[in-house]
Amino acid sequence: MAPSATLIANTNDESVVVSVSDHRITCAEHYRVPAGSSFCLGDCNRAQGFRAALREQSEQQDTPRTFDFILLDPPWPNRSVKRTHKTAGSTYSVEANLRDIEDLLLGMDLDMLMADECLVGVWITNKQAVRDLVLDEGGLFDSLGVQLVEEWIWLKTTVHGEPVTPLDALWRKPYEVLLLGRKRSIDRTHIANDATDVRRRTLIGVPDLHSRKPCLKALIGPLLPSRETYRALEVFARYLVAGCWSWGDECIKFNSEEHWKKSDRTPE
Numbered sequence: 001m002a003p004s005a006t007l008i009a010n011t012n013d014e015s016v017v018v019s020v021s022d023h024r025i026t027c028a029e030h031y032r033v034p035a036g037s038s039f040c041l042g043d044c045n046r047a048q049g050f051r052a053a054l055r056e057q058s059e060q061q062d063t064p065r066t067f068d069f070i071l072l073d074p075p076w077p078n079r080s081v082k083r084t085h086k087t088a089g090s091t092y093s094v095e096a097n098l099r100d101i102e103d104l105l106l107g108m109d110l111d112m113l114m115a116d117e118c119l120v121g122v123w124i125t126n127k128q129a130v131r132d133l134v135l136d137e138g139g140l141f142d143s144l145g146v147q148l149v150e151e152w153i154w155l156k157t158t159v160h161g162e163p164v165t166p167l168d169a170l171w172r173k174p175y176e177v178l179l180l181g182r183k184r185s186i187d188r189t190h191i192a193n194d195a196t197d198v199r200r201r202t203l204i205g206v207p208d209l210h211s212r213k214p215c216l217k218a219l220i221g222p223l224l225p226s227r228e229t230y231r232a233l234e235v236f237a238r239y240l241v242a243g244c245w246s247w248g249d250e251c252i253k254f255n256s257e258e259h260w261k262k263s264d265r266t267p268e
Contacts, residue, residue, distance in 0.1 A: 005049030007057050009038040009243075015242075017257070031255045034242035037250050044236055047108045047244050050247055054113075066115040067245070068230040069220055073123040073213060074101055075236060076130055097218055102133055102140075111144050111151060113233065118183040119223055123213060126173050134179055146181035150223075153177055154203045164207070178212075181222075217241055 010016050010033045019028040020041075038052050038057065058065045060216035067174065077097055110230070111209070111223075114221045124130045134140045135148060154173045163174035205214050221227030237246035246252075 003052040005040055005042050006217050007038055007050075007053035008033075008262060009057065009061075011061075012036075013075075016057040020252070026234075031252045031256045032257065032260060033255065034240050035241045036243040037246065038244075039237075039240055039246040041249065041251055043249050044108065044247065045104060051109075051112065064231060066231070067113055067115070067118065067122070067233040068115050068226075069119045069234065070110060070113060070214065071121040071123075071234045072105075073234070073238075074105060075237045076086060076101060076125045076127075084148070086205070097128055098133060101177045104142050106143055108235070110235075112224050114144065114183055115231070116183065117225065118146075119149075119220070120144060120181045120183070120221075121216070122181075124177050124179060126175075126177065126216045131147060131177075131179075141179075142182075145184050147178060147184050148198055149182045150180040150201065152180065152198045152201045152203055153176065155206065156207045157204055159206055178216075209254060209259065215241060217244065 008018075013035050015032050017030050017033050018033055019030055021028040040053055042049065055064060055066055086160075099100060100266070110120075122134050124134060132139065136142070140146075141148060153175050154177075157174075158164060164171050165174045167174060186203075203214060217232070220232070221230065224230040229264075232241070232244040234241070234244065234246050234248075237247045237251040238248070240246050
């Protein structure tokens with residue numbers, strides 16, 4: 001029997017506030033859940049539990065069990081030790097080496113969640129070994145039947161438009177890379193990662209909170225057959241997005257009310 005998991009959905013047209021408490025804290029914490037979003041607050045090592053929860057939601061709400069876009073921000077070794085506020089019993093966020101991460105990713109059976117022509121995005125570090133794990137023969141994309149189609153670079157800048165660190169910095173680069181792959185058709189069995197076939201884009205933005213990536217919802221839409229109604233899932237998520245699914249032991253972290261403040265603007 002698969003480990004239990006719960007998929008919580010906000011089916012309203014407006015955001016709602018939920019309270020979360022456990023034995024380690026004396027008072028409940030409050031989180032904003034965007035309209036139309038669903039989340040599974042749990043360990044990504046327990047993929048069977050998530051799929052069971054998704055199947056139950058599908059049966060209750062008559063919704064598909066697959067996604068048009070799946071985004072992953074894995075806990076790569078050089079960052080995972082810095083992550084805090086982990087759910088008790090979590091294991092994926094403290095993996096210490098690439099082999100552990102590879103075993104985790106390949107053991108999630110993400111292909112079972114992929115719709116036809118599914119787009120898969122993976123945030124990677126600037127280490128060549130991490131890139132190879134995703135793109136090499138036998139790597140993540142290959143195992144999912146995915147072909148690299150786009151590569152995006154998120155250049156992090158200050159509020160004055162300057163890179164947060166020098167471009168040639170030895171230890172900390174001012175950018176991160178997102179690899180986007182498309183599920184291959186059955187008749188395409190080779191890996192066609194020719195650089196000339198890959199479209200490259202640059203995103204420029206000011207980072208706010210540590211480890212929080214920019215929201216890609218508006219940018220991904222044009223790459224999908226239906227930009228308004230596509231189903232998106234973020235794995236190892238740290239915040240919820242309206243109309244999307246999020247899964248991970250920190251998936252509501254940045255929806256905490258401590259990260260929000262009321263606008264000073266008066267509605268017109």
